Amino acid sequence: MTPRKLVLVVIDGLTPTMLEGSLGDSSTPTLTALADRGTLGRATTTFPSLTPVCLSSIATGAHPDVHEIPHLVWWHRGERRLVEYGSSFGAARAAGLGRTLRDTLVGMNSEHLGKDAVTVFEALADAGVRTAAVNFTAYRGRTRHRPTVPFLVPVLGPERFFFYNLFQSERTGAPLSFRNRAAGSIDAYAAAVGRWLVTRDGFDFLLFYLSDYDYASHAEGPDASSAVLARCDAAVGDLVRAAGGLDAFLERYAVIVLSDHGQTLVTEIARLGDRFRHEPETLVAASNRAAHVYRLGPSAPRARALAERLDGEPSAGVVLFREEGATVARREGVELRLEDASAGTRSSGDAAILDQPDAITRATAALRCPNAGDVVVSASEGWEFEDLGGRHHLGGGSHGSLVAGDSLVPVMTVGLQGAVLGSVVDVAPAVLAHFGVQAPTYAVRTAA
Structure with missing residues (x-):
C-alpha cells in the first residue's frame, strides 16, 4: 500500500x-x-x-x-577562522558579511x-x-x-x-x-x-x-x-x-x-570573553545562550583550567569539557563525571548538574562534535551571552542552553x-x- x-x-x-x-x-x-x-x-x-x-x-x-x-558561531580548526551563521547583523558584519553569507547559504551544507x-x-x-x-x-x-x-x-x-x-x-x-x-x-x-x-x-x-x-x-x-x-x-x-x-x-x-x-x-547579559581576555591562544565563540571556548595553540590553558575560570561566573549554568575520555559537567566547583562502560554510562559526582531534559545524551553529543570547543557552556536561567558584534536580546527571548x-x-x-x-x-x-x-x-x- x-x-x-x-x-x-x-x-x-x-x-x-x-x-x-x-x-x-x-x-x-x-x-x-x-x-x-x-x-x-x-x-x-x-x-x-x-x-x-x-x-x-x-x-x-x-x-x-x-x-x-556545533553552534551559530564556531572556530574552524582546519581553516583557522571563525564561522558565523548570522547571530545578528552586527555579528555578521564583524565576521565579514560576504563570508557569513557564504557560510550560511552554501558552506553549512556543502562543507560543514x-x-x-x-x-x-x-x-x-x-x-x-x-x-x-x-x-x-x-x-x-x-x-x-x-x-x-x-x-x-x-x-x-x-x-x-x-x-x-x-x-x-x-x-x-x-x-x-x-x-x-x-x-x-x-x-x-x-x-x-x-x-x-x-x-x-x-x-x-x-x-x-x-x-x-x-x-x-x-x-x-x-x-x-x-x-x-x-x-x-x-x-x-x-x-x-x-x-x-x-x-x-x-x-x-x-x-x-x-x-x-x-x-x-533574557534578564541579564554577559560578555563571556572577558573571563578569558588574559589567556594566551584562547578564543570564545558565544551567541544567545551557549558558548564554546577553544584552545588555539599549545600555550592555551588545558580544558580543565579553562572550565575552572568560570567558577563564580553567574552566567555559566553548566560548564562541559572532556577529560581522559570522560565527559565532565561542572558548576560552581562541583562536578559530575560520566564515563563510558560496557554496561552503559558510569557516573560519579553530583547528578543534579545535568538534571535538564535528556541532558546527559545532549551534553555528551555536543562535546563529541569535532567542531566543538574544548569547553562548552550552557547559560544560567535568564542570562544571555553577547555575540561577536556585541548584540543581545535583553528583555526579549533567547535560547541555546540545556x-x-x-x-x-x-x-x-x-x-x-x-x-x-x-x-x-x-x-x-x-x-x-x-x-x-x-x-x-x-x-x-x-x-x-
Missing part, C-alpha cells in the same frame, strides 16, 4: 506552552483542527539549542557528534554538515521519493540548483527547492521574502510557495519552515507573540485550503508540526502511524519509516 504523502511543518522558536495555550482560540483555527485530528505532545531538542544545530538534527536524525554543526550524516532529502531521493523544501536551512539533497543571484554558487538540495528567493527551482509568483520581515514577509513568501506546491501536488515529502515566530519572540519575549503565531497558523491554513479543505488535505497528507527549540526570557525552557518543543502528528517523537532526532527516522525507507544506523535509538 502506498503511504500518504507527508508535510513536516517546523515553526521556529515556538514553545509548548504557547502552542498548547493557543489551541481552541479563534486565532489558530488550523492548528486547533490538526490537534483535534491527531496527537499533541512534547519533545526534547538537541544542544546547543540553536537553530542551525536544531535544524541539522531534524534533517539528519542526529546530534552534533554526527552532523557536526558531516559527511557521515544523511539528510531526509538524500535518503528519500535515493529511494525515489519526491522531496521539496521551503526556507529550511539544513537542505542538503541530490538535486543541483543554481542561485538567482551572482554571489552564490550552485548547491545540492531537494528536488523542489525554494530558499528565500535565493534558490528557486521553479517560478511560483511568490513575493520577495525579505521585503519587510517584521511584518511577516518571509513567512508570506513560504506560504505562497507552499500553496503553489500543494495546488500542483508537487511532492511526496515537503519540509515547510516558518521562521518569523522566532524573530518576533527574540524581540517580544517567549509566549508574547500571539499575532505572529496567528500568521503561522494562516500559512499552514493556506496549505490546507490549497488542497481543498482539511478533509481533502488529510486524505492526501500525513502531518508533523513541531518547533526546533524553545525560548526563555534548561527546559530552551530545550522542550511541541510536537503534533496526524496520520503518522506508530511514530514516537521524544526528541527532534526521532523526526527523520519517523519520516523515513513512513515511506518505508531504512534510517541510517546512527539514527536508530530508543525514543524517550
Whole structure:
C-alpha cells in the first residue's frame, strides 16, 4: 500500500506552552483542527539549542557528534577562522558579511554538515521519493540548483527547492521574502510557495519552515507573540485550503508540526570573553545562550583550567569539557563525571548538574562534535551571552542552553502511524519509516 504523502511543518522558536495555550482560540483555527485530528505532545531538542544545530538534527536524525554543526558561531580548526551563521547583523558584519553569507547559504551544507550524516532529502531521493523544501536551512539533497543571484554558487538540495528567493527551482509568483520581515514577509513568501506546491501536488515529502515566530519572540519575549503565531497558523491554513479543505488535505497528507527549540526570557547579559581576555591562544565563540571556548595553540590553558575560570561566573549554568575520555559537567566547583562502560554510562559526582531534559545524551553529543570547543557552556536561567558584534536580546527571548525552557518543543502528528517523537532526532527516522525507507544506523535509538 502506498503511504500518504507527508508535510513536516517546523515553526521556529515556538514553545509548548504557547502552542498548547493557543489551541481552541479563534486565532489558530488550523492548528486547533490538526490537534483535534491527531496527537499533541512534547519533545526534547538537541544542544546547543540553536537553530542551525536544531535544524541539522531534524534533517539528519542526529546530534552534533554526527552532523557536526556545533553552534551559530564556531572556530574552524582546519581553516583557522571563525564561522558565523548570522547571530545578528552586527555579528555578521564583524565576521565579514560576504563570508557569513557564504557560510550560511552554501558552506553549512556543502562543507560543514558531516559527511557521515544523511539528510531526509538524500535518503528519500535515493529511494525515489519526491522531496521539496521551503526556507529550511539544513537542505542538503541530490538535486543541483543554481542561485538567482551572482554571489552564490550552485548547491545540492531537494528536488523542489525554494530558499528565500535565493534558490528557486521553479517560478511560483511568490513575493520577495525579505521585503519587510517584521511584518511577516518571509513567512508570506513560504506560504505562497507552499500553496503553489500543494495546488500542483508537487511532492511526496515537503519540509515547510516558518521562521518569523522566532524573530518576533527574540524581540517580544517567549509566549508574547500571539499575532505572529496567528500568521503561522494562516500559512499552514493556506496549505490546507490549497488542497481543498482539511478533509481533502488529510486524505492526501500525513502531518508533523513541531518547533526546533524553545525560548526563555533574557534578564541579564554577559560578555563571556572577558573571563578569558588574559589567556594566551584562547578564543570564545558565544551567541544567545551557549558558548564554546577553544584552545588555539599549545600555550592555551588545558580544558580543565579553562572550565575552572568560570567558577563564580553567574552566567555559566553548566560548564562541559572532556577529560581522559570522560565527559565532565561542572558548576560552581562541583562536578559530575560520566564515563563510558560496557554496561552503559558510569557516573560519579553530583547528578543534579545535568538534571535538564535528556541532558546527559545532549551534553555528551555536543562535546563529541569535532567542531566543538574544548569547553562548552550552557547559560544560567535568564542570562544571555553577547555575540561577536556585541548584540543581545535583553528583555526579549533567547535560547541555546540545556534548561527546559530552551530545550522542550511541541510536537503534533496526524496520520503518522506508530511514530514516537521524544526528541527532534526521532523526526527523520519517523519520516523515513513512513515511506518505508531504512534510517541510517546512527539514527536508530530508543525514543524517550
